Amino acid sequence: TDSSGNCWRASAYIESKTFHRPLNNEQLGQAVEGFARYTALLSDLDPASLYPTIKDFHNLSLRYNQFNESIEKGNPERVKHCAPLIDQLIQREGYARFFLQMQEASADFKKRVMHHDAKLSNLLFDETGTNLLAITDLDTTMPGYFFSDMGDMVRSMAASVDENCVE
Template identity: 35%
Template sequence: MELNLDSEVLKAYGFTKENTTITQIGTGLINRTYLLSPLAEEQKYIIQQINTSVFKSPWAIAGNLKAISDYLAQHHPDYLFIKPIPTIEGVEMAHINQEFWRLLPFVPQTVSLDVLTDPKQAFEAAKQFGKLSRLLNNFDTQTLEPTIPGFHDLGLRYKQFTQALSKAPEALKKQAEIQIEDALNHKYILDYYTSYSQRDDFPDRVMHHDTKISNVLLDEETFKGVCVIDLDTIMPGKFISDLGDMMRTYLCAFSENETDLTRIKIRLPYFEAMIKGYLSEMKSILTETEKELILFSGRYIIYMQALRFLTDFLNGNIYYPINYPTQNLDRAKNQFKLLSELLINEKELQGIIDKNQ
């Protein structure tokens, strides 16, 4: 799909419509992303518009990435961190006509996957996310600003659910009766987390917060991990955010949009590969409390996502895009089924964790 961007955006980075070709790429739902190919050089670039309806403070993203990039350049200069390229005026982003744009280097000979088809891919992805957090183990998280406040705050998500429940029409509550009961019955997950949250050895770390497989670049021939991308949500958080999100998105062959719940099963080889990959980087820095919560991280994130889908359904589908009226309810059903599968298999899953610690 050929597309012309505002010439002022191109001008901010020293390009013109005449000396570049621009093609829309990517499957992300949040930011618009394009491949920019200058006619006079081999290097290609990614140019991306930041969605300010999701990211209310784009400068917070820019500030976080600069701080992390500077730290890695000083302490781990060989690590490939995909940082934005400043405008010709030296600014981290281009602010044109109330829109925010950034330019990133395109990494050649790499691929990003939308679907996992081999446990080795889960291993490589988990290893890359773990590596980034390990390298930033001594980084001062207090210097970072949350780019989506409360993003993985289960207490906040439960409160939003109860508020939606109190205001929802009776017809919607009737449709979601079983899922509402599931949400209330699993509140013990929030209570369990709360009992750990103030422990001294449960630190805030630099977390990616969106560890789906498409946010890792792999070598296009060997499928070895190269680097982590899509860093808008990199901010302080608990380690369970990244590991839990990997469990939520790697362990089942089908996404949250699958409506045949008999297909929602845990793939043990993918779980083991993911745990091996993540712990190969993180094992040396995880605290005793964090080690206790490795499997719990899956409970936490899957339950939170189920709550978010259910809350959106009760609110009248105001956040997640839908293709039919009950899609968010179906997504909630899907996630509660995934949670139940995780719980059913916990003994075997914990055995895999114990073997790899």
């Protein structure tokens, strides 16, 4: 920690490349295997020993409530323009309820230490993009659910456009 109480972490520089879109299925396999290995290595760590670094980061119920609030309070023209997409998301409200049911079924779905930002751009690959070298963005590692991290990984890696695309 520094004199202001801020925590810092230093690590060796790794000559590498990052990707926002997968090159091929083999690279996706490396990504999935890397996050699976990361989760397995942390499986003995008690989730209660860590504090959430970002409160409600994977709270789907909260996100769905925020979505509904944005419809109610949002710019009417923008809401009208987005009506087809909004309607599709409203039809998927059951997913938010199911997510909550899974969290409440603690005997079946225990909290674990998870990465919480399992996306391709948080992985370092060799120059060819075929060999995974390291996982980055470790500040989001905190207690959570396997199904949430898995869902986030699928969302980010199976999308047809980069997650930062504004179109």
